[in-house]
Amino acid sequence: xxxxxxxxxxxxxxxxxxxxxxxxxxxxxxxxxxxxxxxxxxxxxxxxxxxxxxxxxxxxxxxxxxxxxxxxxxxxxxxxxxxxxxxxxxxxxxxxxxxxxxxxxxxxxxxxx
Amino acid sequence: xxxxxxxxxxxxxxxxxxxxxxxxxxxxxxxxxxxxxxxxxxxxxxxxxxxxxxxxxxxxxxxxxxxxxxxxxxxxxxxxxxxxxxxxxxxxxxxxxxxxxxxxxxxxxxxxx
Numbered sequence: 001x002x003x004x005x006x007x008x009x010x011x012x013x014x015x016x017x018x019x020x021x022x023x024x025x026x027x028x029x030x031x032x033x034x035x036x037x038x039x040x041x042x043x044x045x046x047x048x049x050x051x052x053x054x055x056x057x058x059x060x061x062x063x064x065x066x067x068x069x070x071x072x073x074x075x076x077x078x079x080x081x082x083x084x085x086x087x088x089x090x091x092x093x094x095x096x097x098x099x100x101x102x103x104x105x106x107x108x109x110x111x112x113x
Numbered sequence: 114x115x116x117x118x119x120x121x122x123x124x125x126x127x128x129x130x131x132x133x134x135x136x137x138x139x140x141x142x143x144x145x146x147x148x149x150x151x152x153x154x155x156x157x158x159x160x161x162x163x164x165x166x167x168x169x170x171x172x173x174x175x176x177x178x179x180x181x182x183x184x185x186x187x188x189x190x191x192x193x194x195x196x197x198x199x200x201x202x203x204x205x206x207x208x209x210x211x212x213x214x215x216x217x218x219x220x221x222x223x224x225x226x
Contacts, residue, residue: 002155043156043201043216056213090155101146101158102203102214 003027006091006105013081014113021076021108023091029103031096032074034066037088037107049074050096081112117145117204119217126192127225134220136185136202143205145185146214147176151198194224 004025013019025032034046048056049068063085065077074091088109092102118137126132136145144163148156160169162178162185169176173196175188185204189196199219206215 002157042218045213045215048213099144099161099163101161102148102156103158104155106155 002103002105004091004093004103004105006089006108008108009106010109010111012111012113013078015081015083017081018077018079020078021089021091021110023074023076023105025072025074025091025093025103025105027093027103029093029095030071031094032068032071033092033094033102034074034076035090035092035104037090039087043090047076078110081110083112086110086112117202117215117217119202119220121220122218124220124222125225126196126222128192128194130192131188131190132192132222133186133188134200134222136187136204136217138183138204138206140183140206142182145178145202145204147185147187148201148203148216149198150201150219154198156201189222192222192224194226197222197224 007022030051032049036044036046045058046060047066052068052071063080067075088107090107091105094100094102120135124132144161146161147159149159150156160176165182166180167178173190177186185202199221201216201219203214203216
């Protein structure tokens, strides 16, 4: 275990479904992130939360909705997704500021059918 | 936004040989990080470089930050099958207060036994 736990590990959903991805970190970090990793593409930053406040929304479509109730938990709510949204969704955490490495979770492998 | 370019995209190495992967930026970087992602896994933080010309070693891995803080390299000696995976650099620009972490596309390493 990395200290960052993501559930579920795998998810298959239809385009009309609503689902949520969950991330929990036990490292005492105060920044959390959602990344999308598609085949043969760089890691794409989606959202950043610092001390529970969203500080970055990287032009992500509104069908992805993040929620950060506290510094240890992060959710990504999904609705009316498209097949091209199929990817590995990675949660990461770090200390705030520019000088710290990220700890990634194992990811959720999402398939939209 | 600030981008980091990694070369090569793929590296096929004979077991026991050395290789180097490079990370380049057009802007001056405040720091650079390296991550490794095993096949089917998630990125794992390896190291961070901060100072101009800095060199750090982890066993058979040598990380270097360029004098101008615009490039970095990862050199692996005596490659082993355990080195298989994708190596990402990730960097923050020191300009315009842009402290977002941008990931390169990665170098995917395969090893011939």
